[in-house]
Structure formats: structure tokens, C-alpha cells
Amino acid sequence: MLNINGVTKSYGKKTALQKVTLTLSPGEIVGLFGENGAGKTTLMKCMLGYLRFRGKITLDGELISPKNIGRMSFATCEHSFFPNLNPAEHREFYRMNFTSFREKRFSGLMEFFQLPMNRALRQFSVGQQNQFEVILALCQGADYILMDEPFAGNDVFNREDFYKVLMGILEPEETLLLSTHLIEEVQSFIGRAVLLHRGTVAGDVSVEELEESGRSLMDFVKETYRYQADRVGRTLSMLTEE
Amino acid sequence: MKKEAQRGKTRAQAAAWMSRWSPPGLDWRIELYWLGGGLVLSLFYGLTFFGAYFNVRNELFQSVHGRMQLIGGAVMPGFFIVADGCLRGFFALAAVMAALSGLRYLYYFQGSKSIYLMRRLPKRNELWLRCAVLPAAAALLSLCAAGIFLLVCFAVYMNATPEACLAGELYERLWGAGSLQ
Numbered sequence: 467m468l469n470i471n472g473v474t475k476s477y478g479k480k481t482a483l484q485k486v487t488l489t490l491s492p493g494e495i496v497g498l499f500g501e502n503g504a505g506k507t508t509l510m511k512c513m514l515g516y517l518r519f520r521g522k523i524t525l526d527g528e529l530i531s532p533k534n535i536g537r538m539s540f541a542t543c544e545h546s547f548f549p550n551l552n553p554a555e556h557r558e559f560y561r562m563n564f565t566s567f568r569e570k571r572f573s574g575l576m577e578f579f580q581l582p583m584n585r586a587l588r589q590f591s592v593g594q595q596n597q598f599e600v601i602l603a604l605c606q607g608a609d610y611i612l613m614d615e616p617f618a619g620n621d622v623f624n625r626e627d628f629y630k631v632l633m634g635i636l637e638p639e640e641t642l643l644l645s646t647h648l649i650e651e652v653q654s655f656i657g658r659a660v661l662l663h664r665g666t667v668a669g670d671v672s673v674e675e676l677e678e679s680g681r682s683l684m685d686f687v688k689e690t691y692r693y694q695a696d697r698v699g700r701t702l703s704m705l706t707e708e
Numbered sequence: 709m710k711k712e713a714q715r716g717k718t719r720a721q722a723a724a725w726m727s728r729w730s731p732p733g734l735d736w737r738i739e740l741y742w743l744g745g746g747l748v749l750s751l752f753y754g755l756t757f758f759g760a761y762f763n764v765r766n767e768l769f770q771s772v773h774g775r776m777q778l779i780g781g782a783v784m785p786g787f788f789i790v791a792d793g794c795l796r797g798f799f800a801l802a803a804v805m806a807a808l809s810g811l812r813y814l815y816y817f818q819g820s821k822s823i824y825l826m827r828r829l830p831k832r833n834e835l836w837l838r839c840a841v842l843p844a845a846a847a848l849l850s851l852c853a854a855g856i857f858l859l860v861c862f863a864v865y866m867n868a869t870p871e872a873c874l875a876g877e878l879y880e881r882l883w884g885a886g887s888l889q
Binding site for chain 2: 514563587
């Protein structure tokens with residue numbers, strides 16, 4: 467279980483995260499939503515130990531350290547692969563550094579997305595680079611897979627394919643935390659939605675609860691953010707009158 | 709044929725070792741060229757020792773009826789006085805090689821943020837080792853080259869300086885001001 471307890475992160479005077487408390491259980495697929503600057507990326511970076519923060523993050527009761535960091539993987543829209551290496555060389559590197567690297571899954575996904583094995587990543591299209599970034603995160607052999615807007619730049623068909631593959635290959639104990647703005651696209655396969663707003667958890671709900679209450683994920687997001695549906699109309703009529 | 713195969717194998721092993729201690733995908737051969745070039749330049753700069761040495765050595769002699777004769781009582785300045793500054797190139801190279809580890813770190817921010825991957829490797833020191841091992845070894849190599857070069861220069865100093873002009877004490881031979889007429 468991944469426990470985030472009272473995590474606060476500030477950049478100078480600006481507070482990016484304010485006492486965020488969250489628990490991710492094995493096997494959950496969690497969507498992390500929020501406006502730009504809500505703190506989604508910062509939260510993930512704190513979880514991975516890239517940023518110093520106040521509070522506590524534990525993985526099965528132990529602080530995140532080199533001893534257990536291999537149980538977490540990360541796919542980011544900034545990309546964390548080596549642009550000069552090709553996929554085959556990445557496979558070697560991962561094999562060397564992550565004992566539970568999923569060889570078979572790697573080959574399967576490379577074949578599915580028809581990515582060339584011997585071409586340097588810098589020669590890939592952005593869409594292909596995104597795919598490869600996600601492939602690495604899925605194949606590292608991690609129990610907790612963090613994805614930070616991994617599909618930015620991919621076309622809709624591409625994303626659809628990926629959601630299907632994701633649903634098909636994730637094993638029951640694998641946990642996925644997916645940060646994205648594509649709320650409607652992911653609502654069919656996430657089990658829980660966490661909403662961040664100005665560095666705090668503004669909402670945390672299971673999709674089951676939403677279904678029971680007859681609301682969609684988008685409704686929930688709009689409610690939580692107190693979205694004013696008529697504000698576009700008001701603005702337009704104001705401008706038209708002018 | 710067998711020798712050629714053996715040589716190829718050794719070369720491949722060396723390349724694998726160099727890659728093992730470099731950031732993944734970094735072309736360490738370029739750094740090797742820098743090191744090689746730096747050593748050659750340092751050596752050329754170091755050769756200024758011989759110019760300085762033979763200038764000073766010539767001052768031990770005077771021309772008498774067209775023949776060079778040792779000046780009575782002239783003492784050669786100490787080795788380090790003569791060799792002053794000739795190792796600057798090697799030292800500069802060592803400093804550049806040490807700074808290379810910083811450039812290697814920046815490599816992880818080029819074209820992607822592979823630093824994210826390096827920082828979450830279970831092997832705690834992998835990031836730093838890949839940044840620092842080879843530059844440190846290159847800096848050490850440069851200092852060793854400086855040491856060897858210095859020994860060669862000292863051997864020349866000891867053998868080419870007339871015995872009568874060498875100071876008696878070892879300290880004087882190394883650091884003495886000498887006395888040239």
C-alpha cells in the first residue's frame with residue numbers, strides 16, 4: 467500500500483501541495499485530475515523522491531528509498547528515456563537495473579505498437595516516444611505505476627489502443643496512478659478519481675459510487691470545481707451587448 | 709588471424725567497459741579524443757622545459773677563444789626552478805577532465821529528462837558513478853602523465869647537467885636558486 471500522509475511542498479512562497487493525504491491500494495487504477503498547476507506533477511515527483519517535502523510517503527510501511535524505489539515506475543510527458551539509445555539498448559539497461567523487468571510484456575507491446583527495435587529514440591515521432599515511455603513504465607516490473615499525462619501529443623486512435631492494452635495487461639496487484647486532463651476518455655477504465663485543486667485534495671471518489679449516484683466523472687469534476695456552466699453564455703451576451 | 713580476433717575481442721570489452729561507466733547513449737569516444745588531444749597539447753607545452761633548461765645550461769659556459777668552457781663555481785638552478793610551469797597543461801587537462809563530470813550530469817537533461825530514470829534506480833550510486841568514474845580516471849591519468857613527464861625531465865636534468873654544476877644537496881638540486889656568473 468502506498469501511503470501519502472500530510473505532504474506539503476512549497477516553492478519559495480508558493481505552496482504547491484498543502485497537506486495532501488492519500489492511500490493507493492494494490493490493484494487500484496486511479497485517475498488524478500486537476501487544473502494546470504493543481505499539483506499533480508509535484509505530487510508524483512514527491513512520491514518518487516525527486517523533490518523534498520514535508521510529510522511522509524511510505525510504501526508498505528517503509529519510506530521510499532533505493533531499497534524499494536524499484537517497486538515504482540514513472541512515465542512522464544517530459545520523457546525519461548535516453549534519446550540516443552534504441553529500444554533494444556533500453557531493454558538491456560532495464561534488465562541490468564530492475565530485476566523484475568517484464569521481458570515478455572516488453573516484446574509484446576513493442577510488437578503491438580510496431581515500434582522499431584533498433585532505431586534511436588530521438589528519431590521516433592513524439593507519439594512513438596510517448597508510447598515507448600509508457601511501455602518502459604509498464605515493463606519495469608513495478609507494483610505502482612505513475613503516469614503523468616503520458617498521452618500528450620498522441621492522436622485519439624492511438625490513445626484508444628493504449629487504454630485497451632492497459633486494461634488487458636495490468637495484473638491484479640499492479641496499481642496505476644494516471645494524471646491526465648482527458649477525463650472523459652479514461653472514465654471507463656479507472657476505478658477511482660482523485661481531484662487536486664490548488665494543492666489540496668478537493669475530491670476522492672470511486673467510479674462505483676459515481677455510478678450509483680447517477681453522475682458521470684465529468685459531472686463530479688464540475689461539481690467539485692464549482693464549474694459555472696452559464697459563464698460562457700453570460701460573457702458572450704455581455705460582449706454582444708457591448 | 710587468431711591475434712586479430714583476440715584484438716577485436718579486447719577492443720569490444722574495452723568499449724563495453726567504457727560504456728558501462730558513461731551515461732547511457734553518451735559517445736565517450738569524443739571524450740577520449742579530447743583526452744588524447746589534451747595530453748598531446750600538454751606534452752607540447754611541457755616541452756618548453758627543454759628550451760628553458762638548455763637556455764640555463766648554456767649560461768654555465770663561457771666562450772674562451774671560440775671554445776665553450778664551464779664557468780668556475782657556476783651552479784645550476786634547482787630542477788623545479790627550471791621546470792617551473794611546464795606541467796601547467798597537464799594540470800589544466802586534469803581540471804577540465806574533473807569538470808567533465810558536470811557536463812556528464814547535464815547530459816541527463818538533453819533531449820529528455822532521463823535524470824528521472826537515473827534518480828530512481830535501485831543502485832543508489834549508479835548516477836554518480838556514471839558521471840564521475842571516467843572523468844576522475846582521466847584526471848588521474850593526466851596527473852600520472854605529468855608525473856612521468858616530470859621524471860623524464862629530471863632524468864635529462866641530472867644527466868645533461870655537468871656534474872660540477874650540480875648542487876651538492878638534494879634539496880638544492882631540486883629547489884636551489886643556483887648561481888650563474
